[in-house]
Amino acid sequence: MHLTPPDMICFALYSAAHAMQQAYKPLLDELGITYPQYLVLSVLWAQDDQTVGAIGRQVQLDSNTLTPLLKRLQTQGIVSRERDAQDERQVRIRLTEKGYALRYAARDIPGCILDRSGLTLADATALRDKVTALRDHLRDEGV
Amino acid sequence: MHLTPPDMICFALYSAAHAMQQAYKPLLDELGITYPQYLVLSVLWAQDDQTVGAIGRQVQLDSNTLTPLLKRLQTQGIVSRERDAQDERQVRIRLTEKGYALRYAARDIPGCILDRSGLTLADATALRDKVTALRDHLRDEGV
DNA sequence: GGCATTTATATCGTACACGATTTAATCTTG
DNA sequence: CAAGATTAAATCGTGTACGATATAAATGCC
The missing domain is CATH 1.10.10.10 (Winged helix-like DNA-binding domain superfamily/Winged helix DNA-binding domain)
Known part of the structure; x- marks a missing residue:
């Protein structure tokens, strides 16, 4: 059995982080x-x-x-x-x-991004907390 | 009201993606x-x-x-x-x-990473799918 | 007080990312 | 079938990331 990028949680984070940067780009430009x-x-x-x-x-x-x-x-x-x-x-x-x-x-950027995410504030917050918890777990293990 | 990085879902993804790369690093080295x-x-x-x-x-x-x-x-x-x-x-x-x-x-890297994530396979899969859905939504809006 | 250690930035080298452009090959259409 | 459009890689320039090292200031300890 072998995982390809679409199966990997690491790739999901990697590509989502990039997609997020692309969503910000026109606003930050x-x-x-x-x-x-x-x-x-x-x-x-x-x-x-x-x-x-x-x-x-x-x-x-x-x-x-x-x-x-x-x-x-x-x-x-x-x-x-x-x-x-x-x-x-x-x-x-x-x-x-x-x-x-x-x-x-x-000032309007956070609202724009939330809109673009297609998530409710509650869903975005819940997802953020899960992702943050994963990050902190990975970082703690590393020490 | 103003968001700081720890509040932002974009930063959660950004920093989690980096933490993930750090978790892979010793294995890939x-x-x-x-x-x-x-x-x-x-x-x-x-x-x-x-x-x-x-x-x-x-x-x-x-x-x-x-x-x-x-x-x-x-x-x-x-x-x-x-x-x-x-x-x-x-x-x-x-x-x-x-x-x-x-x-x-x-061959052992995916298992190692799952271990390090502290998630069950089911939780990891669920999180992956949520993150992937967010990414795809962001990408689709962009077009 | 002076010297080793620690701390805060900076520098350097390598490897992504990505917008914009270039080059070369294929396809399309008149 | 030839000129323009399209496609696939490559190139170029700028801006992160980050390991390793350097530099300089502050601290600790005899």
């Missing part, structure tokens, strides 16, 4: 940002002025991915990057005016 | 292949001698991603790439001896 950049901004919209590490823990990315991504956001004038005066090892990321403005421009 | 390469090989193990396009439809990737990936598999002596004599536009991908051997070496 209007804002001039990518999907991982949107995740980072969502973190900053909830709480501004965070370190690279703090952001990374929330989006589950390390500095090797975040540093270039944040530099691109900085180039676009969306965030500022500045060494912390107290602890020079840390870099504090802050939203610019433009970064704040994007929050407003992005 | 032993075979010397990556996770997308494993997906492609799973397709070929089910049915050898397919075109780039046919493989792409199953793993949902286009030639811009597959061509370099297949070239790397060819460099490793795992597949061969040859223009179809009947239709020179197409490139036929075939498993080498080594490519076949990997199927045997990889």
Whole structure:
């Protein structure tokens, strides 16, 4: 017996995650940002002025991915990057005016995506929790 | 009201897909292949001698991603790439001896992953189907 | 206080993803 | 049967991911 991608739960997650990014793409194109950049901004919209590490823990990315991504956001004038005066090892990321403005421009995205998913809020929440539980189980085993 | 990544179903999928890849990594490292390469090989193990396009439809990737990936598999002596004599536009991908051997070496991976997921087969299947349905709904809307 | 250890980012190399374009082969239609 | 349309791969450019390593600042411990 042999599994092909359509049978695999890993492939379901892999292809669904990509399809989700495609669903976001036209909405994010209007804002001039990518999907991982949107995740980072969502973190900053909830709480501004965070370190690279703090952001990374929330989006589950390390500095090797975040540093270039944040530099691109900085180039676009969306965030500022500045060494912390107290602890020079840390870099504090802050939203610019433009970064704040994007929050407003992005306000309808979650609703759009829920619509596009074809799920009720309750179903989406239930599925999210199942997928999150699977992720956390996989991550815990890995340690 | 504002959603942060932990609230988003897109982030659940995104981070679960990454966690899944991490769960596969130690197993695939032993075979010397990556996770997308494993997906492609799973397709070929089910049915050898397919075109780039046919493989792409199953793993949902286009030639811009597959061509370099297949070239790397060819460099490793795992597949061969040859223009179809009947239709020179197409490139036929075939498993080498080594490519076949990997199927045997990889035979325990699905069981390992199911174990690591902490789900029963029934739960995994149910979750897979829900996630697949979501993906297909997102993809259909996109057209 | 000075040196080893730890911590926070950054850098580098490799491998996806994917939009856009290119190239070459086949098909279609007049 | 020839010109245009279509199809299949490949190429190019940009942006993630991530392992491994580097760098520099802060901390711990004698």
